[in-house]
Amino acid sequence: MSGLASGCVYGLVALGFVLIYKATEAINFAQGDFMMFGAFIIIWLANESFLGLPFLFAIPFGLVIMALISASFDKLVLQRVAGEPQIVIVILTIAAGFILRFFAGVIWGYEPLSLETPIVGKYLSLGGVVLSLAEIGVIVLTVMFTITLYIFFSFTKMGVALMAISQNQLAASHVGIPVRKLQSFTWVLAGIVAGSAGILYASKGAVDPSVGLIGIKAFAAAVIGGFGSLPGALLGGLVIGIVEPFSARFIGSGYSHLMPYIILLLILFLKPNGLISQVRSKKV
Amino acid sequence: MKVLFRESYEQDLGLFRDNNQKFRYFLLLCLAVVLPFILGDFFLGEATLFLIWAIGGMSLMILVGHTGLASLGHAAFLAIGAYTTVLMQTKLGTPFLLSLILGGFLSSLVGVIIAIPSTRLHSIYIAIITLAIAILVDDIIVLSESLTGGVSGIYAPKIVILGVEFDRYSNIDRLYWLVLIILITLVLIYKNILRSPLGRAFIAVRDSEISAAAMGINVKKAKILSFAVSCFYGGICGGLMGHFSTVFNNETFNLLVSINLLLMIVVGGLGSIHGAFFGAAILTLLPVFIAIIRDGISSFFDVSFYSIPGLETFIFCLMVIFCILYEPMGVNGLRQKIRLFCELFPLGGKTFFSKQKSFLKTDRLK
Numbered sequence: 224m225s226g227l228a229s230g231c232v233y234g235l236v237a238l239g240f241v242l243i244y245k246a247t248e249a250i251n252f253a254q255g256d257f258m259m260f261g262a263f264i265i266i267w268l269a270n271e272s273f274l275g276l277p278f279l280f281a282i283p284f285g286l287v288i289m290a291l292i293s294a295s296f297d298k299l300v301l302q303r304v305a306g307e308p309q310i311v312i313v314i315l316t317i318a319a320g321f322i323l324r325f326f327a328g329v330i331w332g333y334e335p336l337s338l339e340t341p342i343v344g345k346y347l348s349l350g351g352v353v354l355s356l357a358e359i360g361v362i363v364l365t366v367m368f369t370i371t372l373y374i375f376f377s378f379t380k381m382g383v384a385l386m387a388i389s390q391n392q393l394a395a396s397h398v399g400i401p402v403r404k405l406q407s408f409t410w411v412l413a414g415i416v417a418g419s420a421g422i423l424y425a426s427k428g429a430v431d432p433s434v435g436l437i438g439i440k441a442f443a444a445a446v447i448g449g450f451g452s453l454p455g456a457l458l459g460g461l462v463i464g465i466v467e468p469f470s471a472r473f474i475g476s477g478y479s480h481l482m483p484y485i486i487l488l489l490i491l492f493l494k495p496n497g498l499i500s501q502v503r504s505k506k507v
Numbered sequence: 508m509k510v511l512f513r514e515s516y517e518q519d520l521g522l523f524r525d526n527n528q529k530f531r532y533f534l535l536l537c538l539a540v541v542l543p544f545i546l547g548d549f550f551l552g553e554a555t556l557f558l559i560w561a562i563g564g565m566s567l568m569i570l571v572g573h574t575g576l577a578s579l580g581h582a583a584f585l586a587i588g589a590y591t592t593v594l595m596q597t598k599l600g601t602p603f604l605l606s607l608i609l610g611g612f613l614s615s616l617v618g619v620i621i622a623i624p625s626t627r628l629h630s631i632y633i634a635i636i637t638l639a640i641a642i643l644v645d646d647i648i649v650l651s652e653s654l655t656g657g658v659s660g661i662y663a664p665k666i667v668i669l670g671v672e673f674d675r676y677s678n679i680d681r682l683y684w685l686v687l688i689i690l691i692t693l694v695l696i697y698k699n700i701l702r703s704p705l706g707r708a709f710i711a712v713r714d715s716e717i718s719a720a721a722m723g724i725n726v727k728k729a730k731i732l733s734f735a736v737s738c739f740y741g742g743i744c745g746g747l748m749g750h751f752s753t754v755f756n757n758e759t760f761n762l763l764v765s766i767n768l769l770l771m772i773v774v775g776g777l778g779s780i781h782g783a784f785f786g787a788a789i790l791t792l793l794p795v796f797i798a799i800i801r802d803g804i805s806s807f808f809d810v811s812f813y814s815i816p817g818l819e820t821f822i823f824c825l826m827v828i829f830c831i832l833y834e835p836m837g838v839n840g841l842r843q844k845i846r847l848f849c850e851l852f853p854l855g856g857k858t859f860f861s862k863q864k865s866f867l868k869t870d871r872l873k
């Protein structure tokens with residue numbers, strides 16, 4: 224069960240990757256650090272030792288801050304390099320991730336902190352199985368998020384426009400899609416997703432500035448699920464979240480760390496488009 | 508402005524553009540050779556580290572700058588080179604130079620094994636695969652503790668070539684010259700690859716895979732060979748770095764090293780050997796500069812600064828972002844622009860260097 228919950232957090236971060244990739248064809252390697260920063264902001268707003276705002280008020284406030292950070296990163300940095308090769312954006316986002324990690328370390332220190340939520344530490348026993356409320360909350364919220372985003376991308380006009388942008392920016396702007404505006408909107412959305420992942424992560428465990436590195440695992444999740452597929456991202460996250468504790472139990476704890484990457488390599492070599500493929504061959 | 512007249516094809520293919528350039532590089536070489544007589548031990552150590560990083564930078568430059576394939580896990584190849592070199596020396600007793608070269612070849616072999624399946628995929632996936640490989644290699648080093656020493660690390664033996672000892676602590680100047688000789692050999696090999704059909708194939712693949720294929724270049728082969736050469740350089744860099752740090756473990760070649768290498772060549776300037784050197788210079792000098800400035804401020808204002816962890820990385824990352832936004836060709840591009848501006852002095856205008864607007868061309872549905 225805890226495997227499912229951590230899988231959901233991976234899935235949510237992976238969702239952020241996929242979201243950005245779908246709309247801008249860029250890969251945001253800072254997504255994990257965005258999540259870490261979001262977690263710290265929420266802790267700063269909600270915990271008694273910091274500002275101590277009421278929890279239900281702190282959440283939207285924190286998400287708005289995350290959306291602002293994400294949008295300003297897009298506005299100040301990424302819009303200036305529009306049209307550059309992907310590798311440039313990869314490098315930019317890696318650098319941005321390190322900068323966020325530095326700020327988090329300077330502001331909140333390197334000690335692990337955890338979020339005080341109303342549901343932390345409460346348990347529910349269901350027919351002999353004891354479930355932690357925080358973990359159930361994580362799972363329910365993640366599934367809701369994925370379904371909402373999936374509907375948004377598949378059935379709304381805006382979602383379809385975003386898909387068009389990701390395939391050909393020039394052609395999309397020719398048919399009257401406001402490319403820049405929609406891309407900024409995606410970054411806002413990705414910031415909110417990262418902030419929510421941060422809240423969920425902080426409510427089920429401690430956060431320190433280096434947890435942004437789970438971004439790499441989430442990235443593996445996104446690729447395993449098929450890059451560009453929203454349900455695939457969640458599926459990939461769940462696969463990793465479940466495989467990790469199982470391999471720790473049956474193979475050896477040292478190896479559990481390796482499993483996500485071994486699965487990633489196997490998937491890439493055997494089924495390069497992931498479990499839920501998004502790539503169709505081009506018709507001439 | 509000096510106009511270069513080309514009189515023969517050989518001139519175009521030559522290592523140096525003209526005698527003037529040849530002379531300048533000769534001066535630079537002289538300076539590099541006499542450096543141990545000028546600098547103290549500490550700065551000579553930094554200079555040696557700079558040369559080793561420059562080899563690492565060249566290694567990634569072949570892949571990223573000249574073939575257009577991103578590698579986010581180059582530290583893995585450095586680690587393979589370092590461990591092979593040291594283990595060959597201690598367990599099998601092979602001489603240093605032979606083990607260094609074998610380390611390079613093993614790393615190159617691993618690179619090729621990874622490259623063969625990866626080249627089927629889109630270039631961004633190669634970045635992901637190398638990232639995964641870096642993490643795997645890191646963990647494999649920890650897990651195979653009996654051979655590699657795991658987290659506690661491994662000691663590099665003394666380097667002895669023909670009875671002459673090279674050691675970081677007792678005679679750093681000799682180690683510096685040894686690294687310098689290896690570096691110059693590698694630069695010459697690199698330069699020669701670039702002017703051979705292979706190097707031109709690399710550049711063609713970087714600029715457009717489709718046109719390269721249309722010109723009769725075997726794109727897959729070019730990519731695999733690029734990996735081979737790049738990983739060979741990486742292995743050599745790792746071997747030297749292992750010996751330079753005398754004791755090393757998996758942390759010596761962690762993810763940060765790979766990222767640093769990548770950021771380094773971006774700051775230096777992609778697509779040129781100069782860029783690798785500029786990037787390496789910034790990477791090695793930055794911590795020293797920060798330390799000096801911090802000491803200066805603390806003694807001047809009589810306050811004790813506690814060292815902020817990660818400050819170097821932070822400044823380096825800021826530099827990378829500004830570099831990409833305002834000077835996409837890095838320090839090397841800046842150097843070329845300043846030179847062109849001076850040569851053309853009254854004629855250079857404001858729009859001379861303005862960037863062309865471009866649109867993202869995707870090959871997602873390929």
